[in-house]
Amino acid sequence: MTEEKAQKIVKASELDHDLRYKISEQVGAKTLLKCIQCGVCSSGCTVSEFIDLQPHRVVASLLLGLKDVILSSNAIWTCSLCHRCTERCPKGVDYSFILALIRNLAVEEGNAPKEYTDTIKTIYENGFVVPYTEGMKKTIDRRRESFELPEIVSPNLDEIRFIIKNTKLGNLIENENNDKKEDK
């Protein structure tokens, strides 16, 4: 099992007391406020050996307002969204949906793993997950031709960029650009 992170003292002023309500509002009846910390979600989690904060501890951290602890954990991005925790929870807490909401929160704050940011950037710049330009374009076109597949139609970049900006995924790109400026 992955080593748990070293315990760090968090000052009361650093706690986000509204976080649990903010998340709860969006979850409805399957709220985390019902959690009894039984640990059933963690015992059946399909990625438990790869995460540094087990599901019941993520819920406990949310209830305590430990926002930074949650956002810096790899648990939110390693989850495979298999929904097993949600299916097994005796109190009906929708943990997998809660985790998706935390991912949204992380993105809003421009805080996501580099792999995600790079993928968003590629989609923003050329409309594809894989860069469809120059050498790569030639290779893809050649392979498609050999399978008698039609030519790829270029996506509407304006629409894609509009979606990225309005879903706040653009915050990730903006943060990366700012980091680069500061490094210069």
Ligand code: SF4
């Ligand atoms: S299974 Fe449900 S009640 Fe038990 S710790 Fe997990 S979220 Fe809380």
Ligand code: SF4
């Ligand atoms: S949805 Fe995520 S947290 Fe829940 S059991 Fe699956 S991998 Fe684990």
